Amino acid sequence: MLLASAPSLRFMVGLVIAALIITGLYAGRTILVPLALAFLLSFVLDPLVVRLKRLGLPRLPAVLLVVVATLSVLGVTAVFVTNEARVLSEQLPSYQTTIRKKLRSLAQELRAPGMFEGAKRTLDIVQSEVEAATPAPGSSRKSRGGTVQQVQVQPRELSPAQQALAAFDALKRPLTDAGLVLVFVVFILLDRVDLRDRLLRLLGANLHRATDAMDEAGDRISRYLIMQLMVNVSYGIPMALGLWAIGVPGAFLWGALAGLMRFVPYAGPFIAALFPLTLAFAVSPGWELVLWTVALIVLLELISNNVIEPWLYGSSTGLSILSLIVAATFWATLWGPVGLIMSTPLTVCLLVVGRYLPQLAFLDVLLGSQPVLDEPTRIYQRLLAGDPEEAIELSVTQIEALKGSVPTFYGQVALPVLRMAMGDHMRVATPEHRLRLFQGMDALLDDLQEQFPPPAATIPAVQQQPIVCLGGKWELDHIAARMAAHALALQGWPAQTRSFGTLTAEHLDELALDDAQIVCVVWLANEPVAAARHFCRRLHRRWPHVRIVLALWGEPLEPLTEQDAAQALGAEAVALSLAETVARVGELQGGHLQDAFEEAPIPEDDAERVQALLASGVLHSDRVRQACLHTAKRAADIFDMPQAMVSLVDGEHQIALCSHGQLVAGDGLAGRERDDAQAGPARMPRRLSLCAHVVAQRQAMVVPDVARDARFAGNPALRERGVRFYAGAPLRDAAGHVLGSLCLLDVRPRAFDARELRLMQAMADDLMAVWGEDSEAAGAAPGPVPAPPAAPASATVGQVVP
Known part of the structure; x- marks a missing residue:
């Protein structure tokens, strides 16, 4: 009986805990809102502190310098906005005549006969007849007592001191919250390492899982906030220039307001668009300026929503559209406008927690954008x-x-x-x-x-x-x-x-x-x-x-x-x-x-690709070869593979630039590998190379079992070496040419998941960055440099954050 009711009991306990957490978030919003804002700002400012530390500055001066610089930027921006608002307020009285004329014109248009004029007259007649038949309340009393005198209460004028106190009372709460946020930001930046250790301890004994969760949450939130800032700037500057070009007063003020209000999801762009539209209505006697303003706003919204945001955001948050809307409503209900601004970062934290804690895995299912069913x-x-x-x-x-x-x-x-x-x-x-x-x-x-x-049958009968x-x-x-x-x-x-x-x-x-x-x-x-x-x-x-x-x-x-x-x-x-x-x-x-086996196709730009390979100088660079050997050793150790190799593909051959480890299948193979290493880079015909398939496909390739893959089972080179598993990640230069691959080999079939493949691609991109640095240091022709990876890598072993 108890076993049968256990799932229901756990569900009820979960609901009670969720209700207590939501109640605590609402009741403690006075402290929690500034603390959450401080954590979000620390995600943006901490990379600047880390960069200053790498330049040799101690952490305390680095934190103070970053905070002072941030406050200076905010102060300059506030002064600029205040000055623009003051100039605009001085000009507003001159627009009163235009506003009255347009409002009268609109009133005349509304009073003009329309398609529902007959129905309106009929309703007016019916209403007047009903009012005439119904006596007005208190009419008898009015007739006996005479007319009622109307009384109007005039507000008491405040002295300058009282006005200052009223303004202080209105600004007391925002100033207090701003002070708390500033104090929290300073101490979070100073104690970042200690806070990280404490959070790792709270997340549990599994250090690998806790580290991945913190890295992913931090990376997603930092990327989101930085991308949000870039999107807002790319929207606000064209808005200011466009409004200035068409003649809307205070154009730079409205551009700054448009960039700032886009931090508020959904409602922010509409609020920001209201002010320039209202001013365009008030400034020009005609409607051309209003139409130009509407066209500018619509054009910028289309470009920002359909081009800029998908390009910059990508999958930086991993949240579905529905979860973003629900999260915005939830956090706005709990914490007001500030909760609306912080809704996306806070929901990202919930998503990451649900991904790494089995007890909260339902959050990943409900909030994530990845398909839950294959x-x-x-x-x-x-x-x-x-x-x-x-x-x-x-x-x-x-x-x-x-x-x-x-x-x-x-x-x-x-x-x-x-x-x-x-x-x-x-x-x-x-x-x-x-x-x-x-x-x-x-x-x-x-x-x-x-x-x-x-x-139709192609085989003779x-x-x-x-x-x-x-x-x-x-x-x-x-x-x-x-x-x-x-x-x-x-x-x-x-x-x-x-x-x-x-x-x-x-x-x-x-x-x-x-x-x-x-x-x-x-x-x-x-x-x-x-x-x-x-x-x-x-x-x-x-x-x-x-x-x-x-x-x-x-x-x-x-x-x-x-x-x-x-x-x-x-x-x-x-x-x-x-x-x-x-x-x-x-x-x-x-x-x-x-x-029978499948030979790698030749890409259309192969001649240009081979020319880029020869011009890079990597085939004759000892420093590049040492870097490749270091990467191969690291890849073999990380993925626990018997052999890792960095290979290049020219017009006719696959060239093994370096190799670490040995395959133990086949007679005398180890001795042959040592001879090849002593004689120079080993070569293989391009038609027999699996790396040539990576070059042709321009993407990573995994073959879990070569002997059971109809495309490669008949490859004599692979059969001779006893290769059963292959995984290769492309090496791309700055122009996008795939010069070769970083590959892993094994003599037994293996599985290789998508996360491991992303990690391998990140290591290949890191290697290409080293190639570019070595080429520049040697004074050679511009060598290959990494193409922008799909996801950023860490500074240790190229760990990709999903």
């Missing part, structure tokens, strides 16, 4: 909901994103859908859900086969050998067999599916495999070894001429190698993915997988 999960959910039409639409969209490759869609999207269904089949799926899934997948495959029919695809046991296996048959047909192989159930003599008779030469059997179960071995034995006993390809698309076979698995199971080939299944079937059809 494409296989979305399609699976639509099938479970009985909506195959939307599942088909999502699938076609994915195929278009994959450049029309249906086999790639099957392998990367549809197959994970079937694996999720297999995992849920016996645990949580109801019969209704299973029926919806089977019917939806049938409709999906029927639609894809209709939209993407196989091409005498060489075409019928291929039959069977499901191992379950209905899901049969659906996977349909996918395999369609993928084979798209490659030009004659493939078909046949229904198969339990392994009995009656079902074997129904298969009718007398004319089949190759049978591809698909299993999605996690442990299909015993069933697959028994099936192969029965199948060979009945049809000895049939060659079997076992497509084990569930869990990989860890204890056995590829050849051992095929022999132990009694099959001619074993494939662990759809792409490998197609390749193995093609091999049995007469193709040679071990002799």
Whole structure:
């Protein structure tokens, strides 16, 4: 009973805690608002303090210098704004005549007959008749007592001293808050290291997770505030110049106000636009100035919202649009206008906390902008909901994103859908859900086969050998067999599916495999070894001429190698993915997988790229080679790889500029690597190079298992070296040319997630920065310098902040 009520109890406790926290935020806003403002300002000012410390200035003078400089800038700005406001206030009385004329003109326009004039007259007549029939309250008393005299209360005039006290009372709270913010900022900047240590202690014993959370939160908030400042400046300056050009008085005042008010989300731009529009209305007798002002504001808003902000912000906050709106409403309700200004940074902190604390992971789901469901999960959910039409639409969209490759869609999207269904089949799926899934997948495959029919047969009829695809046991296996048959047909192989159930003599008779030469059997179960071995034995006993390809698309076979698995199971080939299944079937059809591989394409600007490589001078720089060796050593240690390499690609070869570590597969390989290192940079034909694919694609590339990748399994250079894993990050120069790659190699298959790939790219960018510095120090031609990375790297090992 207690176990059953535990989730509900935890939910209620969570709601109570959330209510107490919100109440505390509201009740303590007098102290919390200045403290939060101080923390936000410290995020902006701390980089300046750090830069002064690197120049040799102690921390206390650096903090005082930054604070004094900031106050000076704010004071100069306040003086400028006050002076502009004073000049404008002196000019306002001269605009009274223009304002009266325009208001009278507008009143006349409003009183002119319109399309609803008849209805208005009718309502006026009805209203007058009702008022005439209804006696006015107190009319009898008025008639007896005479007319009522109107009394008007005149406010008492204040002396100058009283006016000064009233102004002081109005400014007392803002001045007090400003003083608190200043004191908090100074002490936060002085005790930044101690505060960081205390926060690390509060976040828990996992130092890695706490460090990542603090780094990410600080980086996101700092980037957001700096980008916000740049956006506001890029909006305020053109606004001031534009208003000055069209003749609106106080143009620089309104430009400064527009840049300042954009710190207030949503409402700020409208408030800032109200003042120049009102003044344009008051200044000019006509409407041209108002129209020009409206056009200027609309143009700047379009450019800022659609060009400047997406370019500068990117994914700096990671918040969704809806969460930004809800957060602005929430913080404005709690802390007023100041809460509205701080809503985005505060919500970013909540997002980061939810990302790194499992107990608050729901915050990352609710507030983040990243999709919470991947494409296989979305399609699976639509099938479970009985909506195959939307599942088909999502699938076609994915195929278009994959450049029309249906086999790639099957392998990367549809197959994970079937694996999720297999995992849920016996645990949580109801019969209704299973029926919806089977019917939806049938409709999906029927639609894809209709939209993407196989091409005309390109293989001579005498060489075409019928291929039959069977499901191992379950209905899901049969659906996977349909996918395999369609993928084979798209490659030009004659493939078909046949229904198969339990392994009995009656079902074997129904298969009718007398004319089949190759049978591809698909299993999605996690442990299909015993069933697959028994099936192969029965199948060979009945049809000895049939060659079997076992497509084990569930869990990989860890204890056995590829050849051992095929022999132990009694099959001619074993494939662990759809792409490998197609390749193995093609091999049995007469193709040679071990002799075929995909050569890297040549980019259109390859001649210019090679010229940039030769002009950089890095091929003959010992200092560059030492920097590359240092980066390779660091990469091998960080990612725990047996070998890391920095390679360049010219017109004909891949040139291994430096390499750290050794692959231990193959006879005598270590000795050959030492000889290559002594003789100079090793060279490989460009057509055999995986780094050449990175150069052609202009982006990072990961191959988890080279031997099972149909694109590279037949590469003789990789097969000789025993390479099973490859990851490469491009090395870009200032012009955007990809000169080579920083790559990792291993003799066993490995997984490499997106975070590791970003870290590797950051290390490649750091290396390119060193190349540029070495080239300038040596007086060579301008060498490659790093292109602006997608995310900034740290100063230690190139750690990327997501």
